[in-house]
Amino acid sequence: MHADWHTFWPKVVDATGETVYMVLVTLALSALLGTGVGLALHTTRKGGLLPSRLVHTVLNALINVIRPVPFIIAIVALSPVTRSVVGTMIGTDAAVFPMVVVATFGVARIVETNLLTVEPGVIEAARSMGAGPLRIVVTVLIPEALGPLVLGFTFVLVALIDFSAVAGTVGGGGVGNLAMTYGYLRFDTSVMAVSVAVLIVLVQIAQLLGNLLARKVLRR
Amino acid sequence: MIELRDVAKTYPGAGRGAKPFTAVEDVSLTVAAGRVLGIVGHSGAGKSTLLRLVNHLEVPTSGRVLVDGRDLGALDGRELRAVRRSIGMVFQQFNLFRSRTVLGNVAYPLRLAGVSRAGARARATEVLRFVGLEEQARRHPEQLSGGQRQRVGIARALATSPGVLLCDEATSALDPHTTGEVLDLLRRVNTELGVTIVLVTHEMDVVRALCDEVAVMSGGRLVEHGDVYDVFARPRHPVTEVFVRSALRDLPGDAARERLRARHPGRLVTVPVTRDAAASARLSRLLRAHGVDFTVAHAGVGEVRGAPLGSVTLALHGEDADVDAFLAGLTAREAARDATEDAPHGATREEAHGKAVA
Numbered sequence A: 001m002h003a004d005w006h007t008f009w010p011k012v013v014d015a016t017g018e019t020v021y022m023v024l025v026t027l028a029l030s031a032l033l034g035t036g037v038g039l040a041l042h043t044t045r046k047g048g049l050l051p052s053r054l055v056h057t058v059l060n061a062l063i064n065v066i067r068p069v070p071f072i073i074a075i076v077a078l079s080p081v082t083r084s085v086v087g088t089m090i091g092t093d094a095a096v097f098p099m100v101v102v103a104t105f106g107v108a109r110i111v112e113t114n115l116l117t118v119e120p121g122v123i124e125a126a127r128s129m130g131a132g133p134l135r136i137v138v139t140v141l142i143p144e145a146l147g148p149l150v151l152g153f154t155f156v157l158v159a160l161i162d163f164s165a166v167a168g169t170v171g172g173g174g175v176g177n178l179a180m181t182y183g184y185l186r187f188d189t190s191v192m193a194v195s196v197a198v199l200i201v202l203v204q205i206a207q208l209l210g211n212l213l214a215r216k217v218l219r220r
Numbered sequence B: 001m002i003e004l005r006d007v008a009k010t011y012p013g014a015g016r017g018a019k020p021f022t023a024v025e026d027v028s029l030t031v032a033a034g035r036v037l038g039i040v041g042h043s044g045a046g047k048s049t050l051l052r053l054v055n056h057l058e059v060p061t062s063g064r065v066l067v068d069g070r071d072l073g074a075l076d077g078r079e080l081r082a083v084r085r086s087i088g089m090v091f092q093q094f095n096l097f098r099s100r101t102v103l104g105n106v107a108y109p110l111r112l113a114g115v116s117r118a119g120a121r122a123r124a125t126e127v128l129r130f131v132g133l134e135e136q137a138r139r140h141p142e143q144l145s146g147g148q149r150q151r152v153g154i155a156r157a158l159a160t161s162p163g164v165l166l167c168d169e170a171t172s173a174l175d176p177h178t179t180g181e182v183l184d185l186l187r188r189v190n191t192e193l194g195v196t197i198v199l200v201t202h203e204m205d206v207v208r209a210l211c212d213e214v215a216v217m218s219g220g221r222l223v224e225h226g227d228v229y230d231v232f233a234r235p236r237h238p239v240t241e242v243f244v245r246s247a248l249r250d251l252p253g254d255a256a257r258e259r260l261r262a263r264h265p266g267r268l269v270t271v272p273v274t275r276d277a278a279a280s281a282r283l284s285r286l287l288r289a290h291g292v293d294f295t296v297a298h299a300g301v302g303e304v305r306g307a308p309l310g311s312v313t314l315a316l317h318g319e320d321a322d323v324d325a326f327l328a329g330l331t332a333r334e335a336a337r338d339a340t341e342d343a344p345h346g347a348t349r350e351e352a353h354g355k356a357v358a
């Protein structure tokens, strides 16, 4: 059985819209939260701006526990929490929740790693000029690491498109859901092909925008 | 004025079970306003740590740091940051902000100090003019040469018109020519702006070119401190001696000494040359009085703070008795002179038979 393309195209458009929504909302939230955790990790490390062994160890352990969990398992494991926070376990918003949780810790590690590329000497220079810790984070640490940070966020964005498709297959909506319900369950290879094509195009756009932005920041 | 009173810095050992390490121990040092002090020492001697104590980038484990009479240890975070604005700092690796233009780098400390955007721009442009980089204002640090980058570093450190400039190996990443340019600039900073400079280096040539005073560190301690000419002329500590040797190179080395002896069968004598002009007149008179001639076998005389310093090795010609009498007269004078005046590395010595007369 094949889909009726007249009624099908609007579904593709809707599903693409849902995917973009899930990815962008997740990116915004996880960027915010993950950057916070990443900054906390960086500043509390030994010799950092506000060293705290306790905070650093706890955050580090948390990331190390959450990151290796495969996303599909995380969705299932988090589903009780998802239900109590979002109110439902299906649909785009229900998919966004586990995506944000997992992405936050991924972003945290990426942010921490990229902040480490900032030479300690530059931070020391700012300290010698009388800059306080918060000031240094905002005016030195982040601007100096911005190029690699943009590339790191691009990586996250691409990974989120992947995540959204996975979430879609288990009731999360978007292109993943489309591929599952029409392509897989109804054995429609052309719908599967369209879904894959949409995902490829989305990834290409994300990568292209990220590269352009990084190039601008890095002046290369 | 900078005053360090019995400061010490002990770092907790890195990692579990590692022993604490004392990088600076019992250092007391005063630098009067307007002076240029050079701190020399081998790598790991504690120079950078000592310098970082001055603006409390490193808080001393014990002892006190006073800048213009204010005890930095008694200040809260905000007050300390304000004091830091009156102390500029320059680094070996420049430590410029790559995310900012040259102008942005120099304007940064002004913005920290609460100067308006326009005011910071104007002042930054003025400082860039002082260091000769006005034209480069819009460029980014990576587009500049090493020497230009360090001049930006100096401009940034001077932006808030500090009374003190701390330089940690400011020329160590530069080639000799560029080093000269940066040293010239630092000299202008001192003479034209009246800024007190404390400069850490492992190059005695830098001290000789720029400093009024020199302090020598070894194993975290201050082993010598004095007027640059005095320390060059009369180093007291073995480490100081090594550093002075590296810059003065006035005495023939062991191999050269062997060659000199082979070439000059007569007696050799090495005499100091100092800013005491009368000394060479005395030498000349003594040679004439005893009828002794000489040829110059080796000479190393340089300038330290505008005055000559070094030594010459003379091969003496004459009757043995006359040469003996001359050497006796020379040694007697040296012994008398020694207590009161400059004499590099001790005093006159006779090189023949490897015997030191002094």
Ligand SMILES: Nc1ncnc2c1ncn2[C@@H]1O[C@H](COP(=O)(O)OP(=O)(O)O)[C@@H](O)[C@H]1O
Pocket (backbone or CB within 6 Å): B011, B012, B014, B021, B022, B023, B041, B042, B043, B044, B045, B046, B047, B048, B049, B050
């Ligand atoms: N943050 C630190 N923690 C532990 N040891 C340090 C630290 N900074 C410096 N040291 C040690 O203190 C000693 C002196 O270092 P430093 O002041 O940088 O010497 P210098 O500048 O004379 O080469 C060195 O042995 C160095 O390893």
Ligand SMILES: [Mg+2]
Pocket (backbone or CB within 6 Å): B047, B048, B049, B169
């Ligand atoms: Mg050093």
